[in-house]
Every structure is written in structure tokens, then in C-alpha cells.
Amino acid sequence: MPMYQDAEADPAVKALEARQDEIMRRLYELKAAVEGLSKTITTPDADIDVAHLSEVVNSKPLAGTADLDILLGKNYGALRDIVINANPSHPPLSLLVLHCLLRERFHVLSTVHVHSSVSNVPPHLLACFEEQDKNQSRHDFQLGFTLIWKDVPTPQMKFSIQNMCPIEGEGNIARFLFALLGQQQDPITATLVDSWIDMAIFQLAQGSSKEKAAVLRTINAALGRSPWLVGAHRSLADIVTCCVVLQAAGPVAIPANVQKWMKSCENLPEFNGVYKLLQ
Amino acid sequence: MTKEENNGAAEELQIQSKKALKKQQKEAEKAAKKADKQAKLAAEQQTTSEEDFAKDRYGQPAMVQSQQKPDRVLVRIQDLTPEKADQLVWVRARIHTSRAKGKQCFLVLRHQQFNVQALVAVGDRASKQMVKFAANINKESIVDVEGVVRKVDQKIESCTQQDVELHIEKIFVISLAEPRLPLQLEDAVRPEGAGDEEGRATVNQDTRLDNRVIDLRTTTSQAVFRLQSGICHLFRDTLIKKGFVEIQTPKIISAASEGGANVFTVSYFKTSAYLAQSPQLYKQMCICADFEKVFCIGPVFRAEDSNTHRHLTEFVGLDIEMAFNYHYHEVVDQIADTMVQIFKGLRDNFKTEIETVNKQYPSEPFKFLEPTLRLEYKEGVAMLREAGIEMGDEEDLSTPNEKLLGRLVKEKYDTDFYILDKYPLAVRPFYTMPDPSNAKYSNSYDMFMRGEEILSGAQRIHDPDLLTERAIHHNIDLEKIKAYIDSFRYGAPPHAGGGIGLERVTMLYLGLHNVRQTSMFPRDPKRLTP
Numbered sequence: 001m002p003m004y005q006d007a008e009a010d011p012a013v014k015a016l017e018a019r020q021d022e023i024m025r026r027l028y029e030l031k032a033a034v035e036g037l038s039k040t041i042t043t044p045d046a047d048i049d050v051a052h053l054s055e056v057v058n059s060k061p062l063a064g065t066a067d068l069d070i071l072l073g074k075n076y077g078a079l080r081d082i083v084i085n086a087n088p089s090h091p092p093l094s095l096l097v098l099h100c101l102l103r104e105r106f107h108v109l110s111t112v113h114v115h116s117s118v119s120n121v122p123p124h125l126l127a128c129f130e131e132q133d134k135n136q137s138r139h140d141f142q143l144g145f146t147l148i149w150k151d152v153p154t155p156q157m158k159f160s161i162q163n164m165c166p167i168e169g170e171g172n173i174a175r176f177l178f179a180l181l182g183q184q185q186d187p188i189t190a191t192l193v194d195s196w197i198d199m200a201i202f203q204l205a206q207g208s209s210k211e212k213a214a215v216l217r218t219i220n221a222a223l224g225r226s227p228w229l230v231g232a233h234r235s236l237a238d239i240v241t242c243c244v245v246l247q248a249a250g251p252v253a254i255p256a257n258v259q260k261w262m263k264s265c266e267n268l269p270e271f272n273g274v275y276k277l278l279q
Numbered sequence: 280m281t282k283e284e285n286n287g288a289a290e291e292l293q294i295q296s297k298k299a300l301k302k303q304q305k306e307a308e309k310a311a312k313k314a315d316k317q318a319k320l321a322a323e324q325q326t327t328s329e330e331d332f333a334k335d336r337y338g339q340p341a342m343v344q345s346q347q348k349p350d351r352v353l354v355r356i357q358d359l360t361p362e363k364a365d366q367l368v369w370v371r372a373r374i375h376t377s378r379a380k381g382k383q384c385f386l387v388l389r390h391q392q393f394n395v396q397a398l399v400a401v402g403d404r405a406s407k408q409m410v411k412f413a414a415n416i417n418k419e420s421i422v423d424v425e426g427v428v429r430k431v432d433q434k435i436e437s438c439t440q441q442d443v444e445l446h447i448e449k450i451f452v453i454s455l456a457e458p459r460l461p462l463q464l465e466d467a468v469r470p471e472g473a474g475d476e477e478g479r480a481t482v483n484q485d486t487r488l489d490n491r492v493i494d495l496r497t498t499t500s501q502a503v504f505r506l507q508s509g510i511c512h513l514f515r516d517t518l519i520k521k522g523f524v525e526i527q528t529p530k531i532i533s534a535a536s537e538g539g540a541n542v543f544t545v546s547y548f549k550t551s552a553y554l555a556q557s558p559q560l561y562k563q564m565c566i567c568a569d570f571e572k573v574f575c576i577g578p579v580f581r582a583e584d585s586n587t588h589r590h591l592t593e594f595v596g597l598d599i600e601m602a603f604n605y606h607y608h609e610v611v612d613q614i615a616d617t618m619v620q621i622f623k624g625l626r627d628n629f630k631t632e633i634e635t636v637n638k639q640y641p642s643e644p645f646k647f648l649e650p651t652l653r654l655e656y657k658e659g660v661a662m663l664r665e666a667g668i669e670m671g672d673e674e675d676l677s678t679p680n681e682k683l684l685g686r687l688v689k690e691k692y693d694t695d696f697y698i699l700d701k702y703p704l705a706v707r708p709f710y711t712m713p714d715p716s717n718a719k720y721s722n723s724y725d726m727f728m729r730g731e732e733i734l735s736g737a738q739r740i741h742d743p744d745l746l747t748e749r750a751i752h753h754n755i756d757l758e759k760i761k762a763y764i765d766s767f768r769y770g771a772p773p774h775a776g777g778g779i780g781l782e783r784v785t786m787l788y789l790g791l792h793n794v795r796q797t798s799m800f801p802r803d804p805k806r807l808t809p
């Protein structure tokens with residue numbers, strides 16, 4: 001069998017063997033890693049890495065160096081498209097504000113679609129993004145922002161379908177989009193912002209008129225102490241809360257500080273689109 | 280009388296071969312038995328006919344040879360509603376099923392995809408013999424029936440007209456069907472899988488196609504082809520509203536348009552000709568002849584020897600070609616919008632048909648976006664790579680990858696219809712316009728429904744020099760395509776277009792699994808009849 005002997009001496013076969021050994025080694029490593037992980041999962045609180053936690057606390061705000069590759073991981077050489085499904089009967093205003101902010105920072109391709117599950121979407125919702133340069137091809141953009149008017153109970157975001165489950169809820173999507181802007185916050189501020197968002201989304205938007213009034217009083221009190229809800233600058237808490245107040249307050253009377261604060265929000269350029277939409 | 284005839288036929292048998300003899304013998308036996316039975320029946324009728332008071336109310340009248348023009352209004356079964364209650368109406372329909380029970384007989388009368396329950400009961404209107412006659416009419420026979428529409432207390436779940444039934448007063452057979460059907464309609468509409476559980480039969484594809492005329496009578500087929508007609512109508516309607524002109528192109532052509540391998544050759548007097556693979560050249564010539572926006576609905580032939588669920592050798596092509604001003608996306612948007620208008624029209628006007636098909640072949644409703652989602656080839660490749668598929672930048676999409684990409688797009692955007700733009704130049708035909716910013720890509724696009732390609736299109740090269748260059752690059756004999764290239768020499772506007780397969784669109788819109796289900800008389804490498 002000369003052919004067989006030839007193959008025996010062939011460097012290609014050797015290379016193949018070496019590759020197999022390498023694969024086996026990597027498999028063992030993976031197995032060990034998975035076993036380690038499964039241990040941490042079964043042990044309560046073992047997954048909190050205290051050393052890592054303190055490191056985050058001490059790190060300086062990273063403003064200005066937001067790199068999408070760092071934030072979002074591997075780039076496959078094409079447009080990263082954020083898909084947001086929203087119900088036209090309840091437009092997610094805060095996400096439109098965040099869209100404006102994203103556009104200031106990145107080269108964003110924004111598109112609006114209507115899903116076949118809804119019909120008769122009002123024309124101002126179809127034209128909620130400003131005109132864009134039509135001459136550019138899709139891959140010239142850094143980020144895609146695809147808004148789909150669809151029959152969904154709550155706003156929903158789909159981004160990386162391989163690694164992320166769909167994200168439900170306007171507040172959660174807002175947090176994600178804001179994080180793309182790359183402003184890091186210390187844990188206390190971040191938690192405060194989060195709690196304002198929760199209050200806005202759950203108590204103000206969906207609560208009874210009694211609850212609404214209570215939240216508005218709380219906001220009013222907070223705004224008595226500082227110009228914005230959290231700290232000295234406009235934060236995500238202001239964006240989400242203001243949008244919810246605009247949409248949900250309805251018959252409830254708006255206190256003085258809140259009115260003043262809403263005026264300042266209205267003056268922000270990123271709110272332009274939202275106010276246009278409401279008219 | 281039939282007995283004698285049959286016996287006579289049996290005697291005339293000629294001995295051909297053992298097998299044939301046996302078969303014929305068996306058949307003769309069968310026929311004799313049948314004749315016996317019929318004779319008995321006739322005899323029975325004869326003995327009792329004297330006392331039959333209702334003998335004018337039933338029977339088999341002479342063949343309709345247009346002897347009379349009676350003033351009779353035949354009401355359609357779909358119009359038998361509670362509003363017609365207690366009216367005496369005439370109906371022409373087929374006997375779908377009949378079930379005799381002592382002194383009464385229940386019939387289900389069918390017309391197209393609608394059916395109604397009818398009842399003949401012994402009483403002052405019908406005699407015993409009439410009930411018997413009604414019960415013995417062969418299935419699928421066409422009858423004229425006069426009856427009173429009556430409301431029912433309980434809905435009749437098995438019929439489309441659930442609120443009424445027809446109390447028959449007269450019944451005449453207009454066309455008698457043979458007693459034995461090659462396939463049963465109930466078996467043909469049974470959902471796949473349901474038959475296995477209950478131990479009942481389902482009909483396989485080949486039996487259906489061999490007896491297409493009967494299979495086409497099923498509610499499912501009726502709905503499929505009504506919807507298909509709707510697609511054609513919506514396609515025409517939308518394009519004409521957009522200012523298109525319908526053209527008719529020859530199907531017998533002298534040269535193959537897209538490579539010579541997969542064309543049918545026909546003998547044409549002293550020379551040979553081909554059957555058109557697409558009206559491509561003629562559409563383009565019409566553009567050069569200043570028709571600006573044209574479309575064409577007609578047969579297209581492919582001599583590919585592929586026996587798959589989505590290939591036919593003859594299908595109906597819906598072709599579009601349009602001159603544009605500056606960017607071929609003007610055309611892409613028009614085509615995509617046409618498709619969306621078709622989907623919307625089907626969603627709004629063909630609800631019953633879609634539901635009927637879904638009963639037998641359940642599928643999710645077809646979802647789409649407006650405006651249509653347009654991804655670039657690069658993005659598609661990136662999505663596939665992210666899902667773990669290894670493929671080159673300029674590699675063509677394989678069918679499994681095409682389907683996977685469809686699933687990924689559906690997951691992210693929740694749409695069954697999307698456009699993939701900017702294909703690699705290497706995988707497209709020679710007349711495809713290269714992308715100005717990247718020579719590796721081209722101004723071409725495919726459209727997908729449920730992850731399968733339905734349209735392939737591109738901006739065509741309207742410059743004769745570039746066209747020649749590309750043809751040489753593809754090793755095409757310039758002599759053969761001279762006429763084609765020459766048509767662009769006298770001023771040709773920039774243009775783009777695409778072609779859709781009608782059967783595929785129907786199949787994928789309804790979520791069916793085989794293109795033969797949506798082709799009335801399918802043609803594939805193994806089937807030339809019926």
C-alpha cells in the first residue's frame with residue numbers, strides 16, 4: 001500500500017494530529033472552566049467579586065472615550081443595529097430623547113418601520129426622525145437605530161440576538177442606550193438614577209391618580225433642593241421622568257418646581273423631537 | 280340494460296397476456312357484480328314505482344344540450360344565510376357526502392369552498408323512493424335542488440353555512456359521477472399528521488397531482504388558487520397605479536438569456552429555438568424603447584434537472600423593469616412597495632382563504648415591515664458569522680445559510696420579508712452593474728420570504744462598452760449576444776428590475792412546503808401530465 005505509506009510520512013497528517021491534540025486540550029480546559037462556574041452558581045453570593053467591585057467604585061468617569069468595540073464587544077464588520085419595537089398608541093418618548101443624544105455622539109442610521117401587526121400609524125410617528133443623508137450606504141454608519149411600530153404591550157429592544165435576550169420595558173432600554181454614551185457613574189448616583197426611573201415608569205406611568213400625585217410631590221421636593229433630579233447635571237433620571245410626566249400626568253396638577261424643571265428640559269436640544277411629536 | 284352491456288363486453292375479451300387476462304377477468308367480475316346490484320336496485324324501484332307519488336320531483340333529466348332557458352335563479356351556496364330563511368330556492372351543487380338514516384337522508388351540498396347541509400325526509404313532499412334515490416346519488420355528482428331554507432337551532436359545525444339547512448323538495452342529477460373516486464376529498468383536506476393518529480388515510484402528493492381535477496375541488500386548493508389569482512390582480516393593480524405598462528413578450532427565443540445550460544431547446548422549422556428563461560432581454564429592450572416602466576406576467580421555463588420542493592420547469596413569472604433617475608434604490612423601493620401592497624391586500628381581502636389553508640397546513644401569519652427592511656449583504660454575512668457560520672466575504676449564500684439568515688432576521692426584526700442588497704459582483708450575471716464605491720460588490724439585490732428567495736434583481740448595465748467588458752470577463756461569446764448589446768447603443772436610460780415566481784410567492788405567503796401545491800398543473804423533470 002504505497003499510498004498509505006505516503007500518507008504516513010505526510011506532514012499534513014502530522015499537522016492534523018497536532019490539531020486534534022490541541023482541540024482535546026482546549027476541551028479539557030473548557031470542561032474545567034464550566035465546572036468552576038457551576039460551583040460558583042450553586043454557592044450563594046460566591047459570584048460577587050468583592051475585589052472587582054471596589055475597583056469600579058474607585059474608577060474615574062470614563063466620559064469621552066466611549067468606544068463601541070469596548071462597550072459592545074466584537075465587531076463583525078457590519079452595522080450594529082438596535083431594534084426597538086414600540087406601540088404607536090404609547091410612543092416611548094424617552095427613547096427618542098436618547099436617540100438624539102446618540103446621534104450627537106455617533107454616526108447613527110435611524111429608520112422607522114411599521115410592522116404588519118398594526119395599521120394606521122399616525123404620520124407624525126412615521127416622521128419622528130429628522131431627514132438623513134440618503135447618499136450614504138448602510139455600512140458607513142457606526143450604529144443603527146431601527147424603530148418599529150408594532151403591537152407590543154411594552155417597548156422591547158432587540159440588539160445582539162445571539163448573546164442577549166430581548167430587553168423589555170422603556171426604563172431598561174433607556175438605561176442601555178444611555179450606557180452607550182459612555183458616562184460612568186459611581187454606584188450611589190447610578191442607584192439613585194435607577195430608582196427615579198423605576199418610580200417614573202411604574203408609579204407615575206401606571207399608577208393611580210393618588211400615586212401619581214404622591215410621586216409628583218416627591219419630585220417637587222427633590223427639585224427644591226437641586227436643579228436636576230440627581231446631582232448638578234441632567235441625568236437619565238431627568239430624561240425618563242420628564243417624558244413620563246409629559247405623557248402620563250394628565251389631569252393631575254403639576255407643582256411649581258416640576259413645571260420649572262420641565263421648562264429646562266424643554267430647552268435642551270435633545271428634547272426638540274419629543275416636543276414636536278407631542279404637538 | 281347495463282347488465283347485458285357488461286356481459287357483452289366481457290365476451291369480447293381478447294386474450295392478450297396472462298396478466299391482462301386475469302385483470303380483465305377480475306374487472307369483468309366486478310362489473311357483473313355491479314350490474315347485478317344495479318339491476319336489483321332498478322327492479323326494486325320498478326316494483327314500487329307505481330305507488331310513488333313524488334316521481335316528478337327527482338330523477339336524472341336529459342343531458343343539458345341547451346334545450347331550454349328556464350326562468351330559474353340558482354342561488355349560490357355562500358348566499359344561503361339566515362336572511363333567506365323559509366324561502367324556496369334552487370341550488371346547483373355537488374353531492375359532497377350523503378348519509379341515509381331510515382326515512383331521511385342528509386346530504387352535504389358543496390359549491391366551491393362553501394357547503395350546506397341538506398335534508399330529504401319522507402313526508403308529503405318526498406316519497407320513500409325519492410329518499411332512496413337521493414341517498415344513492417354518487418358522491419361528486421352535480422345536482423339541481425329545490426328546497427326551503429330553514430334556520431337551525433344548533434350550529435352545524437361541519438359546514439360553512441352553519442345557521443341554515445336546506446329541506447329538499449326536488450332533486451335532479453345534472454351530471455352523474457362515477458361511483459368510485461380515485462381519492463376522497465375528506466382525505467385530501469385532512470391536516471398532515473392528523474390522519475396517522477386516527478388511523479385514517481391522507482393522500483400523498485403524487486396521487487393528488489395525478490388526479491388534479493378532483494384535488495383542485497378541495498377547500499384548500501380552492502382557497503390557494505383564489506389567493507393566487509388575488510396576487511396577480513394586486514400585482515397588476517399596484518403597478519398600473521404606479522404608472523407601469525403591461526407588456527407581452529415572446530417565449531420562443533433565438534438565444535439563451537442567462538447562460539445556455541438550463542434552457543429547453545425546441546425545433547423551429549429548419550433550425551432550433553429556446554424557451555425563454557425570463558423576459559429579461561425584452562423588458563430591457565422596452566426600456567430602451569422608452570416605455571420607462573414595464574411589467575409582464577407570463578410563463579418562464581427552466582430546464583434545471585432539480586427535483587426540490589421549490590423548483591418547477593415551467594412557472595409563472597411576474598417581471599418588472601423600470602428606468603430610474605439617479606439611484607437604483609428608486610426601483611428597489613418601488614418593487615418592495617409593490618410586494619407590501621400585495622401582502623396588505625391579501626391580509627385584508629383574503630382572510631377566509633388564508634384561514635381555510637391554515638386549517639390543513641397550519642402556519643404563522645405572514646409578517647412584514649413597511650417600508651421593507653433592507654439589509655446589506657455584508658450585514659447578512661456578519662449576522663451569519665455571529666451565529667457561528669464560517670463563510671467568505673464574496674461567497675454566495677447557500678440554501679441552508681439563506682434559511683438561517685431568514686430565521687435570524689425574523690428573530691431580530693420580526694419580519695418574513697426583507698431585501699438583501701449589494702451582492703458580491705462575482706456571484707451575479709454579467710449584466711449586473713458593479714458598485715461604484717467597491718468593485719467587489721454590485722448594485723444587485725434579492726428579496727426573501729420566510730427565508731427563501733423569491734426575487735432576484737439588479738441594476739443592469741446600460742452602457743454597451745461596460746457590458747461588453749463584463750461579458751468578456753464572464754467568457755461569453757460576444758457574437759451570440761450582439762443584438763442584446765446593440766440595443767444599448769442608441770441611448771439607453773439607467774434601469775433596474777427583477778422577477779418573481781408567482782408559485783413561490785403563494786407558497787411562502789401561505790407557509791406551504793411544496794411549490795407543486797401552488798401550481799395548478801405543475802411541471803417538473805418527472806411530471807408532464809396532467
